[in-house]
Structures are given as structure tokens and as C-alpha cells.
Amino acid sequence: MSDDRIDPLNLTAQLNHTAAGNPPSTLPESAISNAYPGLEFDIRTIWRRLLVGIELHEADNYVVDAQPEHQGLIGRRLISVGDHDVIGPVVGPTRPGAGSAPLTSAGNPDGVMMLEWSNSLADVLADHVGRTVPCLFTADAAPNPVGKPAQLPDPRFQVVELEVRPLFARSAATGERLAVIAEDVAGPGELTSGLCSPWQNDYRECACYYWAASRPDYVNVEDTGAGTTTGNHWFAKDREPREYVLDNRDDSRLVSYDDLFRDWQGELRFIVGGDDAPEHLEADPEGR
Amino acid sequence: MTARDLFEASAPVHPDVHLLDTDAGPRVLLADGSRLFGVGRALYDRIDAARRDPDPEVLDAVLADLGLDAPRRIDDLAPDPPPVRALSLAVAQKCNLGCTYCYAQQGDFGGPAKNMPERTAFTAVDALFRDAAPGERVNLAFLGGEPLINRPVVRAATDHAVTVSRRTGIPVTFSITTNGTLLTPEDGEFFEAHGFAVTVSLDGVGARHDLLRPHRDGRGSYQRVMDRVAPLLAMQRRMQVSARVTVTPLNLDLPRTLEEFTAAGFHGVGFSPMLSSPTGHGEMALPDLEVMLEQMTACGEEFVRRVLAGRRYPFTNLVTALREIHRGTHRPYPCGAGAGYLGVSADGELSACHRFVGDADGAMGDLATDPDDAKRARWLTDRHVHRQEPCSGCWARYLCGGGCHHEVIRRGRPACAYIRGWLHHCLSVYSRLLAARPDYFAA
Numbered sequence: 125m126s127d128d129r130i131d132p133l134n135l136t137a138q139l140n141h142t143a144a145g146n147p148p149s150t151l152p153e154s155a156i157s158n159a160y161p162g163l164e165f166d167i168r169t170i171w172r173r174l175l176v177g178i179e180l181h182e183a184d185n186y187v188v189d190a191q192p193e194h195q196g197l198i199g200r201r202l203i204s205v206g207d208h209d210v211i212g213p214v215v216g217p218t219r220p221g222a223g224s225a226p227l228t229s230a231g232n233p234d235g236v237m238m239l240e241w242s243n244s245l246a247d248v249l250a251d252h253v254g255r256t257v258p259c260l261f262t263a264d265a266a267p268n269p270v271g272k273p274a275q276l277p278d279p280r281f282q283v284v285e286l287e288v289r290p291l292f293a294r295s296a297a298t299g300e301r302l303a304v305i306a307e308d309v310a311g312p313g314e315l316t317s318g319l320c321s322p323w324q325n326d327y328r329e330c331a332c333y334y335w336a337a338s339r340p341d342y343v344n345v346e347d348t349g350a351g352t353t354t355g356n357h358w359f360a361k362d363r364e365p366r367e368y369v370l371d372n373r374d375d376s377r378l379v380s381y382d383d384l385f386r387d388w389q390g391e392l393r394f395i396v397g398g399d400d401a402p403e404h405l406e407a408d409p410e411g412r
Numbered sequence: 413m414t415a416r417d418l419f420e421a422s423a424p425v426h427p428d429v430h431l432l433d434t435d436a437g438p439r440v441l442l443a444d445g446s447r448l449f450g451v452g453r454a455l456y457d458r459i460d461a462a463r464r465d466p467d468p469e470v471l472d473a474v475l476a477d478l479g480l481d482a483p484r485r486i487d488d489l490a491p492d493p494p495p496v497r498a499l500s501l502a503v504a505q506k507c508n509l510g511c512t513y514c515y516a517q518q519g520d521f522g523g524p525a526k527n528m529p530e531r532t533a534f535t536a537v538d539a540l541f542r543d544a545a546p547g548e549r550v551n552l553a554f555l556g557g558e559p560l561i562n563r564p565v566v567r568a569a570t571d572h573a574v575t576v577s578r579r580t581g582i583p584v585t586f587s588i589t590t591n592g593t594l595l596t597p598e599d600g601e602f603f604e605a606h607g608f609a610v611t612v613s614l615d616g617v618g619a620r621h622d623l624l625r626p627h628r629d630g631r632g633s634y635q636r637v638m639d640r641v642a643p644l645l646a647m648q649r650r651m652q653v654s655a656r657v658t659v660t661p662l663n664l665d666l667p668r669t670l671e672e673f674t675a676a677g678f679h680g681v682g683f684s685p686m687l688s689s690p691t692g693h694g695e696m697a698l699p700d701l702e703v704m705l706e707q708m709t710a711c712g713e714e715f716v717r718r719v720l721a722g723r724r725y726p727f728t729n730l731v732t733a734l735r736e737i738h739r740g741t742h743r744p745y746p747c748g749a750g751a752g753y754l755g756v757s758a759d760g761e762l763s764a765c766h767r768f769v770g771d772a773d774g775a776m777g778d779l780a781t782d783p784d785d786a787k788r789a790r791w792l793t794d795r796h797v798h799r800q801e802p803c804s805g806c807w808a809r810y811l812c813g814g815g816c817h818h819e820v821i822r823r824g825r826p827a828c829a830y831i832r833g834w835l836h837h838c839l840s841v842y843s844r845l846l847a848a849r850p851d852y853f854a855a
């Protein structure tokens with residue numbers, strides 16, 4: 125071992141060690157309880173190549189690419205793997221107070237939806253890793269969702285045997301399973317290519333309802349003494365007048381997407397203890 | 413390494429890191445998360461210098477530089493009392509042996525001898541299942557005194573637990589700790605049918621055992637126990653029959669004991685030093701612990717020889733330590749006592765564990781009124797290893813957990829050098845085996 129190398133040996137050491145080539149953000153402690161697609165890495169990506177020979181869309185049961193021997197599968201939809209369906213019927217009320225009914229539409233006549241891969245393929249991995257498993261595909265390209273036929277065989281569907289790839293790498297030295305995602309599951313950059321981009325996009329995009337809600341909202345708050353408060357929306361371009369402008373992407377008093385794309389680092393202010401950080405105040409002689 | 417060398421190599425230097433020079437190369441253990449790393453010599457020296465630096469920030473800086481400065485996994489806060497998932501029933505607070513060092517004072521815990529009524533046992537079983545959620549499992553243990561003095565209640569409570577388990581879908585596992593003198597082949601069949609973990613207290617081979625575990629009239633018990641255990645050893649499939657050896661200054665012949673019990677067919681053989689007895693009889697002092705550590709490492713070397721040859725050697729202390737080290741087990745308590753595990757006395761009183769029966773120090777309410785969560789919360793707060801001294805400065809605190817509460821409350825912590833020396837040895841064995849037989853850990 126070279127002198128500066130550090131080699132995690134037991135499982136906790138492996139889990140908490142930044143694997144070669146991975147960014148620090150892949151450690152569990154950097155997680156902010158969100159993985160869809162998340163800030164740390166996009167966990168959906170690791171399922172795309174679970175079946176050897178084809179590549180799935182990370183958020184659809186749709187074959188986007190394939191090795192030469194499976195070229196014919198491109199553009200088709202995966203319906204089930206072994207005993208596990210990867211789609212499910214969508215049901216719900218179509219108007220307030222109505223009972224649940226299949227939610228079909230012109231673009232989705234069977235009323236089905238792809239199940240999130242982490243849920244639908246976890247058991248496939250557990251049950252079949254390293255072995256081939258019968259996979260049911262649509263027989264033709266299917267741009268729109270397709271439901272599972274009531275009976276098989278059905279000429280509109282085709283079964284193809286595919287192998288289930290291990291998700292985790294093995295140690296080259298010991299052959300042991302590592303707590304490291306295997307390289308052939310996700311190539312360099314793929315785990316992070318679909319991440320949120322909070323500063324440019326998601327602080328705006330996600331309003332108050334998603335992870336980016338852990339951004340500042342009502343800042344510079346002062347008690348008026350009359351049981352009310354004044355203050356600013358974090359997105360307010362000007363801090364005067366002190367009023368909370370309701371979030372609206374078209375309201376020119378608030379920073380817009382364009383503003384953020386151009387100069388998020390100039391527009392977004394650090395908030396310390398609920399107020400604009402002094403550096404912003406000092407750096408801005410006009411005192412906005 | 414001799415025991416003396418192990419004492420020295422494992423002496424506490426810094427609470428957050430421990431360094432080991434193993435046959436497989438230099439190793440760094442980070443106490444937090446029980447994370448073990450292989451490092452090069454230069455890095456080892458750098459960390460060694462940093463951990464000895466009077467400025468605590470020096471080590472922090474080195475760890476940060478290496479990317480090892482993760483947030484702490486164990487903080488000072490005690491967890492809320494978890495649901496109780498394991499109970500041990502003191503079905504008989506009496507015993508037919510007169511072991512000199514017994515924590516239960518020959519079975520009755522210093523009070524009147526008594527049996528647990530069937531009703532109490534059933535109430536305990538019902539309580540155990542009451543809040544268990546689907547997917548969880550529960551464990552029911554029978555202890556005493558000698559539990560087989562009250563065999564009908566052992567059987568009835570087991571059958572009742574099986575019935576409740578079937579009804580609720582919550583799996584149940586069973587265990588019993590016995591002195592072995594009353595075992596019958598029918599007991600064996602019953603335990604086999606229910607997959608019991610059977611622990612037989614055996615303190616050595618032949619005369620050594622007899623010295624420590626005599627009948628009340630002074631007769632030895634060894635031959636009788638071995639005769640009675642033999643059919644169980646022959647029939648164990650689901651059941652696992654293990655030997656538990658309490659080590660006193662009088663039975664420090666561990667390799668031979670291990671060898672003999674392994675040959676007899678025990679599924680596991682475990683040793684624990686006698687650290688606190690009501691009379692002071694048999695307690696181990698530091699020189700005894702040094703001998704014991706020497707013997708334990710000799711057992712460990714034999715274990716390594718066999719595992720390298722692809723064989724099994726049921727040296728429970730090392731098997732368990734290796735499993736925990738591999739997983740990186742880290743905990744602020746030595747055991748589940750007072751948390752997920754409680755003891756039930758013959759009268760239905762709850763205590764932190766089977767050793768605290770009838771003891772105000774570990775009282776946790778009673779079956780009639782459910783576990784006393786305020787007492788459990790106080791226990792978990794008080795017993796947290798961060799609150800124990802000298803544990804808060806000890807690198808081994810999350811592997812050791814601070815030592816058996818009962819022994820610590822009664823006697824203190826006389827065995828830390830032994831505990832750390834043993835863990836140091838286990839970490840070295842782990843490093844060697846991981847390099848030579850990774851398959852051992854893959855299973």
C-alpha cells in the first residue's frame with residue numbers, strides 16, 4: 125500500500141468513505157432526506173442498466189438504448205421482470221367527492237404508470253442477481269404507457285430473457301462485496317448528471333413544498349408592536365418597502381428565473397439569524 | 413503478543429482513535445462508527461503524532477484532511493426507551509447447585525426461594541407480544557436460579573408463546589440458561605422442536621468445574637451435567653447448545669476447556685471473567701486477568717489456524733467480536749438491559765435484566781402496570797457510555813459499551829485493560845483474516 129493511501133476495511137468504514145472517483149456528496153451524511161433526484165446523487169440512474177444488454181429511462185419503463193443483440197427492444201416498454209410488475213394501474217377520483225376509478229386518458233388509455241425503479245426493481249435484484257429472468261416487453265415500440273395483458277401469451281407482447289446485474293462492486297483484492305456502486309451500473313458522471321440545480325432553478329421552482337423549502341422565506345422580520353410583523357420575501361429584489369410579496373414568478377418585484385440563471389450568486393443573499401447578512405448590507409452602499 | 417504487550421499496545425491514548433500494528437499492516441480504528449482502516453506507515457506515524465499532541469485540534473485537522481471527519485454517530489442524548497422485544501423470566505428463584513460466586517446467591521437472589529406461577533409467565537408472554545409490529549420478532553428467555561426446577565412453566569410459557577406467535581404472525585425465538593444437572597432427553601426434544609438456544613454453565617473440565625459448581629452438599633456436578641447434556645448435543649439441529657464458562661482464578665485453563673467442549677460438540681463456547689460476586693468469591697484481579705488474556709489469545713490463535721484451514725471453531729467470544737468488528741457495531745451501551753430487554757422476577761417485577769432481579773438499582777416497574785418508562789429513560793440517560801468514567805476517554809467505548817451494568821454498579825471497572833487488550837487482539841485477528849480469508853466474512 126502506498127504511504128498516503130487509506131483503505132476502508134470493515135463495513136462502516138466502507139460506507140462512510142468516499143469511494144475513489146465519487147464526490148463527497150455521495151456520503152450518507154450529506155443526504156438531506158431526499159433522493160428524487162436529490163442533491164447528492166440521482167439514485168434513479170443506478171437502475172437503468174440493471175438488466176444486461178438494455179438501458180432504461182431513469183423515470184420511465186422505456187428502453188432508450190441497447191446492445192446490438194437487443195437493438196429491437198429500443199423504444200419498447202418493459203412491463204414486468206420475473207414475477208414483478210414494473211407498472212401499476214392509476215386510480216383515483218376524477219372529480220371532487222367521486223369514488224376511485226381508473227384514470228385513463230387519450231395518451232394513456234390503459235391508465236397505468238411506471239413504478240419508481242427503486243421500489244419495483246429492488247426485489248428483482250434481491251431474487252435474481254447474477255441470473256437471467258424472463259422480461260415482458262411490448263412487441264412494438266410504445267411511445268405511450270401500455271398496461272399488462274390479462275393473459276399471456278399475447279401477440280402484442282414478447283418475453284426476452286435478460287440477466288440481472290449486481291448493483292454493488294466487488295473488491296478486486298478480496299472478491300468481497302463492497303458498499304460501492306458497481307462501475308458498469310453507472311458510468312462516470314451519470315450519478316450526478318440529473319441533480320437538482322437549486323441556485324439556478326429549484327429555489328424558484330419548488331416554491332415552499334419541496335426540499336428547497338429549506339431555503340429562507342420570510343426574512344428581516346420585525347414586530348410592529350400591533351400584533352403584526354413586517355419583513356421581506358427572500359426573493360424580494362428591494363428590501364424596501366418591508367412587505368412580504370406573495371411568491372409569483374411573474375411578479376417583477378421578485379427575482380425571476382432569468383435573474384437567477386444570470387447571477388444567482390449576486391441575487392441570493394445570505395441570511396444570518398433571520399436577517400440579511402451584514403456583508404450584503406456593507407457591500408451595497410445604496411442600502412437596498 | 414503477550415498479554416503484557418497487549419495491555420500496553422491497547423492503553424488509551426486518545427478517545428477518538430486507536431492505532432494497531434498488525435501482521436497485515438498498520439491499522440487505524442476510529443472510535444466513532446467503529447471504522448477500521450488500513451494505512452501506510454507514514455500516515456500511521458502522522459496520526460500517531462496527532463493523537464499524542466496536547467492540542468486536540470491537531471488530530472481533528474488530520475482526520476478532516478483525510479476526509480474522515482464525519483459527523484458523530486453517537487451523541488450524548490439517550491434514546492427514548494425502545495419497545496421491549498426480549499424478556500427473561502426468572503421462572504425459578506432457587507437452585508440445586510451452590511456455586512460460590514453466583515450473582516443470584518444460589519438462585520434466590522438473597523430472598524425466599526420461589527417459583528414463577530404459570531399466570532405470571534403468561535402475562536409476561538402476552539406483554540412481550542402486545543406492541544410488536546409486523547416484521548418484528550421477540551425473544552423469550554428462561555433463567556433462574558435454575559429454570560428447569562420449574563419445568564412445567566418453562567414448557568407452558570413456550571407453548572403459549574408459540575400460540576400467540578401463530579396468531580399474531582410475530583416470530584418468537586427462545587433461549588434458556590441452565591446448569592444442566594436436571595436436563596432430560598425429553599427437554600432436549602422440546603428445545604429442539606422450538607429451536608431453543610440452550611446455554612449450559614460449565615466452568616471447566618472435570619475437577620475444575622466441580623470446585624466452582626458443586627451441589628449444595630459439596631458433591632461435584634461435572635459428570636452429571638456432561639451425561640445429561642450429551643443427548644442434547646447429539647440431537648441439536650435447530651437448537652443450539654452452547655457452553656458458558658465463568659472464569660475465576662481457579663479455572664484459568666481456557667484452551668483446554670475450549671478444546672474439550674468443542675470436541676464434545678457444543679455449538680459455541682464462551683468465556684466471561686467473574687468480575688463481581690455477592691461474596692467477593694472468585695472475583696478476578698488484574699494479574700488473573702492478565703493470565704486470562706494470555707489464554708484467550710491462545711484460544712484465538714487456534715481459532716485462526718482452523719479458520720485458515722477452512723474449518724469451524726466455536727470460540728464464541730472471537731466469533732462474536734469478529735462479526736461486530738466487521739459490521740462496525742457501535743453502541744453507547746454494553747447490552748440491551750433496561751432498553752429492549754428486561755428481566756421478570758418470579759413475582760412479576762420487572763428489572764433491567766436477569767441479574768437485577770429483586771435489586772432496587774435496576775427496578776423497572778412490574779408486569780401489572782407495564783414497564784416504568786420514566787425509570788427506563790433515567791436508566792438510559794445515566795448508563796450512556798458518555799456519562800461513564802473512565803469510558804468517555806476510552807477508544808474502546810463503542811465496542812465495549814462501558815461494561816456490564818451489573819458488574820460496574822457492584823464493583824466498578826477493574827477489567828478495562830483486559831477488555832481493551834482483548835479488543836486489540838480481535839482487531840488484529842480481523843485484519844489478518846480479512847486479508848487471508850475474506851470468505852469468512854462474506855457468509
Ligand code: SF4
Nearest residue numbers: 803806809812814828
Ligand atoms: S468499561 Fe469499556 S469503555 Fe469503559 S473504560 Fe473500560 S474498556 Fe473502556
Ligand code: SF4
Nearest residue numbers: 747749765816817818
Ligand atoms: S447488565 Fe450485564 S448481565 Fe445484564 S444484560 Fe447487560 S451485560 Fe448482561
